[in-house]
Amino acid sequence: MREVRRSADALVGMLPYDPKYKKSNTLLSANESPLNVPDEVLEAVIERMRTLDFNRYPDPLANALRVAIAEWHGLKAANVLVGNGGDELLYDIFAAWGGPDRALLTFPPTFSAYETNAVLTNTQVINLPRSQDDWSIDVDRACERLAKGDIDIVVITNPNNPTGTLTPLEDIRRILDASDALVLVDEAYGEFADESAAKLLDEYENLLILHTFSKAYRCAGIRLGYFLGNPSVINEFKKVRQPYSVDAISQIVGEEVVRHRELFAEGIAQTRVERDRLIAALSQLDKVTVYPSEANFVMLKLPFAVRTWNDLDEKHSVLVRNVSGENHLAGCLRVTVGTPEENDRFLDALKTELDDLANQR
Numbered sequence: 001m002r003e004v005r006r007s008a009d010a011l012v013g014m015l016p017y018d019p020k021y022k023k024s025n026t027l028l029s030a031n032e033s034p035l036n037v038p039d040e041v042l043e044a045v046i047e048r049m050r051t052l053d054f055n056r057y058p059d060p061l062a063n064a065l066r067v068a069i070a071e072w073h074g075l076k077a078a079n080v081l082v083g084n085g086g087d088e089l090l091y092d093i094f095a096a097w098g099g100p101d102r103a104l105l106t107f108p109p110t111f112s113a114y115e116t117n118a119v120l121t122n123t124q125v126i127n128l129p130r131s132q133d134d135w136s137i138d139v140d141r142a143c144e145r146l147a148k149g150d151i152d153i154v155v156i157t158n159p160n161n162p163t164g165t166l167t168p169l170e171d172i173r174r175i176l177d178a179s180d181a182l183v184l185v186d187e188a189y190g191e192f193a194d195e196s197a198a199k200l201l202d203e204y205e206n207l208l209i210l211h212t213f214s215k216a217y218r219c220a221g222i223r224l225g226y227f228l229g230n231p232s233v234i235n236e237f238k239k240v241r242q243p244y245s246v247d248a249i250s251q252i253v254g255e256e257v258v259r260h261r262e263l264f265a266e267g268i269a270q271t272r273v274e275r276d277r278l279i280a281a282l283s284q285l286d287k288v289t290v291y292p293s294e295a296n297f298v299m300l301k302l303p304f305a306v307r308t309w310n311d312l313d314e315k316h317s318v319l320v321r322n323v324s325g326e327n328h329l330a331g332c333l334r335v336t337v338g339t340p341e342e343n344d345r346f347l348d349a350l351k352t353e354l355d356d357l358a359n360q361r
Contacts, residue, residue: 010120017116024319026345028336031161031189031297033218033271035339037253038263044256049249058248061238065251068258069226073198078231081238082254084245085223086188086212091117093153093208095240097182098123102152105145107137109328111161111186126151129328135163135291139171146179154179157186159193162323162334164293166193169200176204182233184208188225189295191216191268192275198228205230215296216268217257222250271296275337281347285354297336299323305331308353316349 019030036042062082070077083089094117098104103124106114110130118125128142137156145151154175159166176183183206185197190211200207209228214220224246227234246254257264278298282290289301302308309322321334335346 010122014116014119017113020322022313022319024313025317026338026342027319028338028342028346029319029321029334030220031215031295031334031336032220033215033267033296034336034342035218035267037218037257038260040263041253041256041260044260045249045253048252048256052248052252054248056248057244058246058251060243062246062251062254065246065254065258066226068255072258072261073228075201075228076231078234079201079228081227081229081234081241082246082251083225083227083241084250085214086186086210086225087113087223088242088245089210089225089227089237090114090186091120092237092240093182093184094118094121094123096236097153103150104153104155105142105151105181106155107142107160109135109160109163109323109326110155110157112326114155123153130160130163130165132328135160135165137167137171139174142175143178146175146181149179151179151181154181154183155186156183157188158197159189159293159295161189161295162297162299162321162326162329162332163291164295164297164299165291166195166294169195169197172197173200176200176207180206182206182208184210186210188212189215189297192272192296193294201228201230205232208233213254213257216271217261217264218267219253219257222253224250224254271337274340274343277340278335278337278343278347282350285351286358287354297334299329299332299334301331302333302354303331304357305333308350308357309333311353311356312346312349316345316352318346318349320346 065082066077066080069080090113098121100122104118105126107130108127115125190196212225279290282288282300291299305324312318323329323332323334
């Protein structure tokens with residue numbers, strides 16, 4: 001067989017992204033909503049699909065959806081860019097602002113896609129680890145590093161994944177003031193928290209905010225996300241984004257979700273209540289440390305985390321995310337907030353496994 005030349009140097013030693021999905025009965029690993037979209041949204045989407053011209057390309061910029069999102073946030077369409085999930089938009093950041101002789105500043109432990117995209121685009125990665133006491137960012141140190149003037153991209157996940165930590169707006173403002181670097185505030189889980197950096201958009205050209213329809217708006221299956229930013233920044237992303245990346249069906253779904261967004265409020269509120277209930281219940285367990293969270297998940301630290309993660313799935317068909325192999329997170333698991341029944345199932349299974357471990361010692 002004729003051989004093919006080797007792939008790009010950036011791929012050497014890189015492993016494909018693996019969400020470690022399993023066919024479990026209780027799925028609490030991927031931070032998805034446990035609920036489907038409301039029936040009213042489904043019915044509206046189906047009705048519009050009856051007249052959809054499947055033979056025609058979609059609007060390349062999803063302009064009707066851009067207008068709807070802009071009105072929702074009190075902005076103009078020029079402040080919005082829609083993408084094929086947050087993942088496409090995250091890569092676009094590095095296509096537009098990254099590359100050789102450019103640098104990313106990030107604050108691990110955090111979402112791995114930032115560093116992956118940096119490596120793929122030959123962007124230098126500079127990590128300033130969070131405090132392991134409360135997973136906060138050392139803002140003084142960050143501003144000191146930014147003062148050198150060689151950082152092009154800063155990423156703050158807010159709330160942070162996988163720790164659930166919320167970075168205060170005053171800290172974000174200090175980072176924005178410290179440099180002209182593009183500062184992405186990834187608010188994929190922002191609907192579960194009490195504040196957003198969107199109120200700072202009028203003051204900072206270098207602020208970019210990412211939102212997704214995958215979490216609070218229950219649409220992980222269609223891949224839809226969007227940027228909020230200054231028109232000058234949004235125009236740069238138009239140069240690097242993939243044409244027609246948001247298909248016509250996803251555009252329809254997005255428009256109907258925005259139109260019916262008030263129907264999602266109850267589910268968001270229930271998730272916040274259940275999150276706090278999970279934290280309270282976990283805090284009562286011996287040898288378990290549970291961290292505060294402003295997202296739709298909770299991170300905990302416990303002995304024999306990998307064994308417990310495996311036993312939860314193998315014995316109880318409850319799948320959570322094992323993050324214990326990531327830097328700074330030894331012994332940690334991340335649990336998505338599910339329905340009350342799913343959360344009870346997880347808590348009961350975890351108590352059983354912890355009791356078994358205690359009896360074996």
